[in-house]
Amino acid sequence: MVISYLDSSIRVETATMYLTRHGGCDTVLSRMGFTEPHFERHVVDAAGEVLIGLHDRVADLGGEDIYTIINNWRAAHGYPLNTFQMTLRRWARQVFPAALVTQRIKRLEAIKQKLVSMHGQFSLSEMQDIGGCRAVVATVDQVYRIAERYGESDFEHELDYTNDYIKGPNARSGYRSLHLIYRHRSRARPAYNGQRIEVQLRTSLQHTWATAVETADIFLREALKAKRGSPEWTRFFILMSSVFASWENCRRVPRTPPEMNVLKTELASLVDRLDVLNRFRSFQTSLRVMEKYRPKGNLYSVLLLNPAAGTVTIYDFRPSEFEKASETYAGLERNKPEGGDVLLVKADNAASIRRMYPFYFPTTEEFRKCVRRAIS
Secondary structure, eight states: OEEEEOOHHHHHHHHHHHHHHHOOOOOOOOTTSOOOOOSOHHHHHHHHHHHTTOGGGGGGGTTOOHHHHHHHHHHTTHHHHHHHHHHHHHHHHHHOTTOEEEEEEOOHHHHHHHHHHTTTTOOGGGOTTSEEEEEEESOHHHHHHHHHHHHHSOOOSEEEEEEETTTSOOTTTOOOOEEEEEEOOOSSOGGGTTOEEEEEEEEHHHHHHHHHHHHHHHHSOOOTTTTOSOHHHHHHHHHHHHHHHHHTTOOOOTTSOSSHHHHHHHHHHHHHHHTHHHHHHHHHHHSOOBOOOOOOOSEEEEEEEETTTTEEEEEEEOGGGHHHHHHHHHHHHHTOOTTOEEEEEEESSHHHHHHHOGGGTTOOHHHHHHHHHHHO
16 A cells, blocks of 8 residues: 655645546635535535435525535534544543544545434434544543543533443444534534534544454445444454453443353354454555655644555645645545545544554554454
8 A cells, every 4th residue: 555645735736626627515615724504404404315315305405516515514513623622632631641532524425324324313414423523542441531521621512412332332333432422502603503523432442443343344345334234244343342341341242142251252253254364464464555654743634545556645734724624525525436435534643643543554453463362
């Protein structure tokens, strides 16, 4: 795999040229670096329904292109997301100085999949994780200590609800993490009030599991995050999650064997049948990574992964260029290569991006170590 890293003098020109060739969001951009929402929520909801094929809502769009509406709505989470990320970074590192903290805007394909799978339960304007920030720490105790900071502070934003997938792991997937869903409230920036932001808190072990699922989704063409993966791979990850839970002295995933020896026997059978260790190693060895990272500070980065070509292209943008980053993100999403993936993130530096999103730079050794330990 070759990492293409565009230098500062080329980045903006390249993004502009790409959008000129392929089209992108037509939203009028301000010079402040953040987009405000330009469409009423009922229009946003109509765009979401048209996205998943419910064309009876086309009349509600007012003649606007659905991607213009959806991309504006996504980009309008940038300001509140950045606000939440700064607070999370401060509190997470008070609890665990080496905490990894990053933020991301949800991918268009992921939005579509969620609207399809959860149709009738919520609309696009109520989706809670279009903007999400995450902290990865060492222990479960640290996760809850960070969560306590939110409850004990005079945090001005409104806690909507909490999803605790550590105390109650997802039975259909094995996913474990703690989610705090907030609504942005600010007298200074009322245009963003009501925007939902999801704060994810997880341990490094939970993160290793989650990024292995992402790797399988991308390179094996599974749909595990959307809960539409093959039964055997789904079961493998559920069992691995239960093993990880036992290592952290937490509740195991429902409907997995209570006896560890029985669980390990079933897991070992799946590891052998699916050739897990070799397949995960192949992601790392067949896609050669040429290291060209240079720590750049706390920038926005758009990552374009092309597994077929074995390339990752990274477009960097300064903190004041969020809207340009959003435009590039939207344009690349609509024209990505088959099997490719695009992500818009913000992290301290390139090394943090690699650690938070290892499925973009197939570093699977940590997960393979855990699998070998689990079946030993």
